[in-house]
Amino acid sequence: MDQAKIYGVIMAGGSGTRFWPLSRKARPKQFLPLATRRTMLEETLARLAKLSKVSDCFVVCGALHEKPVKKLLSKLPRQNVLVEPEARNTAPAIALATAHVAARDPQGIVAVLPSDQHVSDVPGFERAVQLAADVARQGYIVTLGIKPTRPETGYGYIRVGEPLPAGGRKVAAFVEKPNLETAQQYLVSGEYLWNAGIFVFKAEVMLQAFAAHMGELSMALGEIRAAVGTKKAAAVLKRAWKKMPSQSIDYGVAEKAQNIAVLPGDFGWSDVGSFAALPEVRAKDSNGNVVEGPGLVIDSQGCVVVAGSKLLAVVGMKDVVAVDAGDAILVLPREKSQDVRKVVDALKADKKLARYL
Amino acid sequence: MDQAKIYGVIMAGGSGTRFWPLSRKARPKQFLPLATRRTMLEETLARLAKLSKVSDCFVVCGALHEKPVKKLLSKLPRQNVLVEPEARNTAPAIALATAHVAARDPQGIVAVLPSDQHVSDVPGFERAVQLAADVARQGYIVTLGIKPTRPETGYGYIRVGEPLPAGGRKVAAFVEKPNLETAQQYLVSGEYLWNAGIFVFKAEVMLQAFAAHMGELSMALGEIRAAVGTKKAAAVLKRAWKKMPSQSIDYGVAEKAQNIAVLPGDFGWSDVGSFAALPEVRAKDSNGNVVEGPGLVIDSQGCVVVAGSKLLAVVGMKDVVAVDAGDAILVLPREKSQDVRKVVDALKADKKLARYL
Numbered sequence: 001m002d003q004a005k006i007y008g009v010i011m012a013g014g015s016g017t018r019f020w021p022l023s024r025k026a027r028p029k030q031f032l033p034l035a036t037r038r039t040m041l042e043e044t045l046a047r048l049a050k051l052s053k054v055s056d057c058f059v060v061c062g063a064l065h066e067k068p069v070k071k072l073l074s075k076l077p078r079q080n081v082l083v084e085p086e087a088r089n090t091a092p093a094i095a096l097a098t099a100h101v102a103a104r105d106p107q108g109i110v111a112v113l114p115s116d117q118h119v120s121d122v123p124g125f126e127r128a129v130q131l132a133a134d135v136a137r138q139g140y141i142v143t144l145g146i147k148p149t150r151p152e153t154g155y156g157y158i159r160v161g162e163p164l165p166a167g168g169r170k171v172a173a174f175v176e177k178p179n180l181e182t183a184q185q186y187l188v189s190g191e192y193l194w195n196a197g198i199f200v201f202k203a204e205v206m207l208q209a210f211a212a213h214m215g216e217l218s219m220a221l222g223e224i225r226a227a228v229g230t231k232k233a234a235a236v237l238k239r240a241w242k243k244m245p246s247q248s249i250d251y252g253v254a255e256k257a258q259n260i261a262v263l264p265g266d267f268g269w270s271d272v273g274s275f276a277a278l279p280e281v282r283a284k285d286s287n288g289n290v291v292e293g294p295g296l297v298i299d300s301q302g303c304v305v306v307a308g309s310k311l312l313a314v315v316g317m318k319d320v321v322a323v324d325a326g327d328a329i330l331v332l333p334r335e336k337s338q339d340v341r342k343v344v345d346a347l348k349a350d351k352k353l354a355r356y357l
Numbered sequence: 358m359d360q361a362k363i364y365g366v367i368m369a370g371g372s373g374t375r376f377w378p379l380s381r382k383a384r385p386k387q388f389l390p391l392a393t394r395r396t397m398l399e400e401t402l403a404r405l406a407k408l409s410k411v412s413d414c415f416v417v418c419g420a421l422h423e424k425p426v427k428k429l430l431s432k433l434p435r436q437n438v439l440v441e442p443e444a445r446n447t448a449p450a451i452a453l454a455t456a457h458v459a460a461r462d463p464q465g466i467v468a469v470l471p472s473d474q475h476v477s478d479v480p481g482f483e484r485a486v487q488l489a490a491d492v493a494r495q496g497y498i499v500t501l502g503i504k505p506t507r508p509e510t511g512y513g514y515i516r517v518g519e520p521l522p523a524g525g526r527k528v529a530a531f532v533e534k535p536n537l538e539t540a541q542q543y544l545v546s547g548e549y550l551w552n553a554g555i556f557v558f559k560a561e562v563m564l565q566a567f568a569a570h571m572g573e574l575s576m577a578l579g580e581i582r583a584a585v586g587t588k589k590a591a592a593v594l595k596r597a598w599k600k601m602p603s604q605s606i607d608y609g610v611a612e613k614a615q616n617i618a619v620l621p622g623d624f625g626w627s628d629v630g631s632f633a634a635l636p637e638v639r640a641k642d643s644n645g646n647v648v649e650g651p652g653l654v655i656d657s658q659g660c661v662v663v664a665g666s667k668l669l670a671v672v673g674m675k676d677v678v679a680v681d682a683g684d685a686i687l688v689l690p691r692e693k694s695q696d697v698r699k700v701v702d703a704l705k706a707d708k709k710l711a712r713y714l
Contacts, residue, residue, distance in 0.1 A: 021670070296710070298699050310681070311713050313378070313700045315689035320674075322688050324667070331679050331688055332672040342655050343670045353653070356668050 004107045004202065006133055008048030008057035009097040011197070012041055012069060012115035013087055015062070017344040018274045018337070021328035022306065025357050030115035031068055034272050035281040040116045045073055047119060050126050051111060058082055058100055059115070060093040085241040090197070091252040092244040095210055095221045096237075102203040103228040109133045110206065112199040112249075118281050120268030128265040131167065132200035135261050138166040141201040141209060143254065144265040145193025151183035154273055156195040156250070158262050168261035174250055193264055196271070199249065205259070213256040220244050274337035275321040278304050293324075304334060328356050361464045361559065363490055365405030365414035366454040368554070369398055369426060369472035370444055372419070374701040375631045375694070378685035379663065382714050387472040388425055391629050392638040397473045402430055404476060407483050408468060415439055415457055416472070417450045442598040447554070448609040449601040452567055452578045453594075459560040460585040466490045467563065469556040469606075475638050477625030485622045488524065489557035492618050495523040498558040498566060500611065501622040502550025508540035511630055513552040513607070515619050525618035531607055550621055553628070556606065562616070570613040577601050631694035632678040635661050650681075661691060685713050 016029045023029050030041040038046070041059075048057050054075050060082045061069050069081050082096050094112055101108050111129050119125045132142040145158045156177055161170030174195065178186060186192035201209075210218040220243040227236035245252070254260055270280050279302070282290045289297050293307030299316045306312075308324035319334040332339060347353045373386050380386050387398040395403070398416075405414050411432050417439045418426050426438050439453050451469055458465045468486055476482045489499040502515045513534055518527030531552065535543060543549035558566075567575040577600040584593035602609070611617055627637050636659070639647045646654050650664030656673045663669075665681035676691040689696055704710045 021668075296700060296703060298703065299693075299696065307686075309684075311378075311685040311710070313685065313687045313689075315687070315696045315699060316693040317677075317688060317690065320688065322686075324686055327666075328668040328670065329664075329679075329681055329686060330670045330672070331674060331677065332670075333674065336656075336673040339656065339672050342672060343653060346653060346655065353668070 004109050004137060005056060005105060006052040006109045006111055006129070007101045007105070007203075008045070008052045009094070009101070009110055009112045010041065010044050010048070010057065010059045010115045011090065011093055011112060012059050012061040012065065013084060013093055014114070014116055015087070016116070018340055020340050020344050021323060021325040021330050021356070024326065026064060027068070028065070028116075029272075031065070031072070034278065035118040035270070039072060040118065040272070041069070041072060043118070044113055044115050045076065047122055047125060048111065048113065050122070051129055055080070056108075058097045060084060060097050062087055085238045088241070088244045088246045090249040091210075091214060091217060091247045092241070094199070094206070094249050095217055095244075096224065098203050098206045098210075099221055099225045099228060102207060103225065106204040106207075108203050109136050110199075110201055110203050112197075112201075114197045114271075116271070117196065118268075118270045118272050120270075120281070122267070124267035125265070125269075128263060128267055129200060132263050135164070135167045135263065136200045136202055136205070139202065139205055140164070140166060140168070140259050140261040141199060141205060141254065141257055142168060142261045142263055143171070144196060144198040144200070145262045146196045146269045147264055147266045148187050148192065148194055151180060151187045152194065153177055153180055153183050155271075157186055157192045158195050159192055160262055160264070164261055166261065168263045171254070171260045171262050174255050193262065194269075195250065196265070196269060198265070199254075206253075209253045209257050209259075214245065214247070214252045216243065216245050217247070217252070274340070275304050275306075275323065276334045276337035302334065361466050361490075361494060362413060362462060363409040363466045363468055363486070364458045364462070364560075365402070365409045366451070366458070366467055366469045367398065367401050367405070367414065367416045367472045368447065368450055368469060369416050369418040369422065370441060370450055371471070371473055372444070373473070375697055377697050377701055378680060378682040378687050378713070381683065383421060384425070385422070385473075386629075388422075388429070391635065392475040392627070396429060397475065397629070398426070398429060400475070401470055401472050402433065404479055404482060405468065405470065407479070408486055412437070413465075415454045417441060417454050419444055442595045445598070445601045445603045447606040448567075448571060448574060448604045449598070451556070451563070451606050452574055452601075453581065455560050455563045455567075456578055456582045456585060459564060460582065463561040463564075465560050466493050467556075467558055467560050469554075471554045471628075473628070474553065475625075475627045475629050477627075477638070479624070481624035482622070482626075485620060485624055486557060489620050492521070492524045492620065493557045493559055493562070496559065496562055497521070497523060497525070497616050497618040498556060498562060498611065498614055499525060499618045499620055500528070501553060501555040501557070502619045503553045503626045504621055504623045505544050505549065505551055508537060508544045509551065510534055510537055510540050512628075514543055514549045515552050516549055517619055517621070521618055523618070525620045528611070528617045528619050531612050550619060551626075552607070553622070553626060555622070556611075563610075566610045566614050566616075571602065571604070571609045573600065573602050574604070574609070631697070632661050632663075632680065633691045633694035659691065 159172040161172035220240040223240040295305040295307040296313040302319040304321045306323040516529040518529035577597040580597040652662040652664040653670040659676040661678045663680040
């Protein structure tokens with residue numbers, strides 16, 4: 001077995017609004033210190049730094065976030081921040097990063113991680129990626145599936161197939177977000193893993209997969225690859241990017257390729273999908289409240305209280321989210337945390353409120 | 358029937374904390390625009406101005422609030438703001454104001470109003486006070502009792518007795534705050550009125566009542582009266598005030614005097630006792646929410662949302678109070694509005710938090 005290097009790729013193109021008012025257009029989830037005192041982006045790079053040199057790590061992000069990424073990840077070489085001219089879903093973002101790795105090392109192993117997930121068992125995570133890298137070295141595109149701990153309806157699932165001689169398992173199917181009943185069946189069956197968007201593959205293997213399954217993308221990528229490291233790189237990227245289809249890596253490659261493998265991962269993973277999930281990853285008081293900043297929580301249970309510049313007093317509430325951040329405050333039931341979206345929609349619909357986005 | 362003038366006396370000594378964080382030590386309830394765009398204190402003076410000249414109105418307040426009162430009530434003569442050296446409950450406050458009225462006009466009719474109540478039917482209020490003044494001119498100390506509209510357990514009640522030849526009714530008894538069952542009986546019986554702390558009396562009649570029922574207070578008051586209008590008034594007040602018993606007018610005079618009368622009042626009265634009461638006196642949206650300032654209320658019913666310097670988004674909540682004011686935010690269930698007290702107690706108990714009081 002050769003010992004090709006691991007290159008870390010952090011997908012930081014997210015512009016999610018599920019943490020409004022903490023998250024804003026200019027500061028989406030990956031820039032928030034949601035699980036620890038460091039931002040999720042910093043934590044993700046720190047996690048990768050055990051597997052590869054920081055100079056072998058890349059971040060893919062949108063133009064709006066280039067500066068904050070460079071500021072936050074001061075040890076990352078400037079040229080390793082890859083800026084998407086426009087948001088185009090995960091396949092083009094992974095293609096861009098893979099092109100940069102391939103320019104340095106076509107045999108290099110690429111480990112793609114979303115920038116906004118939390119891992120509590122970092123050594124366990126490292127072992128899982130190393131195992132995935134071993135399988136990837138044999139020509140597989142490996143995804144790490146997460147062992148479900150609840151009947152979650154907010155994630156896609158992966159049905160695991162037969163064991164592979166190379167290690168890991170075949171992927172029997174990628175399945176869409178299920179309803180609750182189906183999710184409960186998935187949980188009980190033991191045959192399903194959460195699709196966490198974590199991929200490990202050899203750079204040239206992914207380039208071959210793009211060529212085989214995403215011809216249009218592959219053509220555009222060819223132009224970009226030819227210009228990597230040259231003076232016209234930026235202009236070529238901008239032009240070629242317009243031809244990039246907006247497609248997910250799951251749909252564009254993973255569901256089509258034959259050389260897909262899945263490894264079960266169990267390393268305290270959480271995507272911290274909404275305020276409701278903060279108690280999963282944060283310290284709680286004896287009444288199950290998560291309290292950050294100058295919060296004063298009295299006679300309350302199961303609340304998520306994120307105080308900001310003001311004293312935030314919460315009295316006699318149960319399972320409520322109260323967040324003061326910047327120029328806005330949010331109050332909603334924990335079980336309706338997804339409805340933050342409705343606020344964001346209302347802000348988008350009213351020009352006078354757009355400054356709160 | 359003589360037509361003695363009416364002198365308005367506004368009791369503005371309250372330091373209530375039931376509207377924290379809107380109300381603070383330096384800005385209690387009477388300084389808040391709770392029911393209208395004007396503060397409750399301004400509204401109270403405006404109500405009196407239909408009954409007496411502003412130059413015949415007095416405000417009794419604590420030293421901490423002298424400046425804000427004078428600033429807010431710019432048309433009130435400066436010397437009509439009577440400052441209590443220390444808070445001493447209602448009997449000394451009424452005694453002080455009565456002494457000042459008596460110095461001008463011993464036959465004058467004094468109408469004492471708390472500074473922090475709302476009246477929606479101002480003409481009805483004026484008629485009630487004029488009726489009370491007619492009875493007072495015949496030597497009675499008259500209180501306006503409010504016809505109950507719900508089994509309120511937060512107020513004292515007045516049981517009405519027989520009709521008096523002078524008009525109005527005898528007071529059968531002043532009764533303490535009842536429990537819910539008793540309050541329901543009171544409501545059904547039709548024999549009970551809410552004690553609103555509104556009194557109308559001839560100045561010299563009240564001075565006689567103090568002499569008869571509150572000897573200690575009457576002695577101290579004698580010193581103060583003798584000095585009213587002289588250069589040593591302030592020094593005498595300060596010294597004599599120390600001898601003033603801290604007692605309510607109800608306990609000290611009203612429950613003991615024989616010449617007490619009660620008149621039922623029905624003029625859209627509300628004491629706006631807590632955030633829970635704001636929907637009684639404020640416009641509501643179609644879902645029963647009271648929204649003030651930059652509030653964004655979605656999928657919510659029966660909420661009281663008072664926004665301040667920040668956008669306050671409330672989503673999917675029912676019967677909740679959310680208030681952003683100054684450097685603090687409060688979230689609590691409407692039915693537990695009285696528990697604001699617990700926040701204030703916590704602030705008092707922790708020196709680091711005292712600045713939020």
